[in-house]
Amino acid sequence: MNVHRLLIPGLILLAAGLSRQAEGQSSPAPKAAEPSREEFVTEKGFSSRVFEVRHREPGDLASVVRPLGSGFRGATVSFNRDFRTITVRDFPENVAAIEAALKRLDVPEAVRPDVELRLWVLVASSGGTAGGPFPDELKEAVGALKSTLAYRSYALAGTFVHRVRDGARDISGGGLADLGLTSVNGKAGRAMQLEYGIKSLTLDSSGSGPVSVKLDGFRLALVGDGRAQLNTDATVREGEKVVLGTSTVRDRALVVVVSGRVIR
Numbered sequence: 504m505n506v507h508r509l510l511i512p513g514l515i516l517l518a519a520g521l522s523r524q525a526e527g528q529s530s531p532a533p534k535a536a537e538p539s540r541e542e543f544v545t546e547k548g549f550s551s552r553v554f555e556v557r558h559r560e561p562g563d564l565a566s567v568v569r570p571l572g573s574g575f576r577g578a579t580v581s582f583n584r585d586f587r588t589i590t591v592r593d594f595p596e597n598v599a600a601i602e603a604a605l606k607r608l609d610v611p612e613a614v615r616p617d618v619e620l621r622l623w624v625l626v627a628s629s630g631g632t633a634g635g636p637f638p639d640e641l642k643e644a645v646g647a648l649k650s651t652l653a654y655r656s657y658a659l660a661g662t663f664v665h666r667v668r669d670g671a672r673d674i675s676g677g678g679l680a681d682l683g684l685t686s687v688n689g690k691a692g693r694a695m696q697l698e699y700g701i702k703s704l705t706l707d708s709s710g711s712g713p714v715s716v717k718l719d720g721f722r723l724a725l726v727g728d729g730r731a732q733l734n735t736d737a738t739v740r741e742g743e744k745v746v747l748g749t750s751t752v753r754d755r756a757l758v759v760v761v762s763g764r765v766i767r
Contacts, residue, residue, distance in 0.1 A: 549577065550594070552590070552591050552602065553588050553591075554588065554589045555587065556605075556609055557609055558610055558611045559608065559612070560584075561587055564589060565580055567608060568608075571600045571604060573597045578594075579593075580593075580601070589605065615669040616765050616767055617667065617668055618666070618667055618706065618765055618766065619766055620664070620665040620674075620763050621664050622699065622759065622761050623637075623641060624660045624661040624697060625758040625759075626657070626659075626660040626755055626756070627648070627654035627656065627657050627758055628656045628755045628756075629654055629656070636658060641760065644744045644746065648758060652749070660681055660757070661681070666766070669705060671703070675700040677696065679697065680697040681694045682755060694727070695725050695726060696725070698724050699721070699722065700721075700722050702719050702721075704716065704718055706765065707738070713741040716740075718736065718737045718739065718761070720734075721736065723747075723759055725750075725752065731751065733750050733759060742762075742764075745761055746758060746759070747760070
């Protein structure tokens with residue numbers, strides 16, 4: 504019995520020693536992963552240039568010459584509108600190609616003529632007088648409308664004149680238009696707010712005849728005692744009057760006529 508009492512403490516001490524030995528032989532810490540190497544060109548292979556822009560928009564030129572870059576990571580083509588500069592960082596041969604392109608592109612733009620755009624808004628009704636009379640210059644256009652539409656009476660609701668440069672974008676204007684409508688209580692209706700816009704205006708002189716004025720994204724809206732809206736594209740030959748379209752307002756029609764004159 505005494506023998507067993509001496510063995511048990513010995514086993515306990517042996518287990519404690521093994522435990523301390525295991526703690527001292529813990530698994531080594533994992534090595535830190537090596538950072539991946541980026542495959543791109545450093546400053547040693549690149550050159551940098553700052554080009555001054557004299558005549559054109561720096562952002563437009565930068566978008567044109569950017570494809571001439573190498574495309575390697577670290578290569579850049581940037582621009583600054585305030586300083587009117589384009590900064591290039593790339594291989595010397597790519598920088599040289601961009602420089603040559605900028606010399607060809609950064610030149611004074613050809614002078615573009617102005618266009619006087621005249622807009623007439625007519626109101627048409629089935630009978631009676633719709634507002635006031637229309638000008639003599641619209642007699643031919645109104646005659647064509649009477650032979651096409653069911654409305655017999657036409658009057659001028661508003662005239663708008665806009666002078667813009669060939670190639671202009673986001674043109675807008677507006678004012679009041681009197682359609683001669685009566686309100687619900689029988690009183691004379693008030694003038695309505697008219698707004699129009701053109702996404703872009705360009706001249707086309709490719710043909711043998713007169714110059715054409717191209718109106719892309721023309722829109723017109725009339726809001727007040729009723730509502731009318733018109734959206735279309737149109738080409739107007741110089742010296743002609745073109746009906747852009749019609750829209751109804753209650754029992755009447757809104758007719759838009761336009762002409763364009765090149766100011767040389």
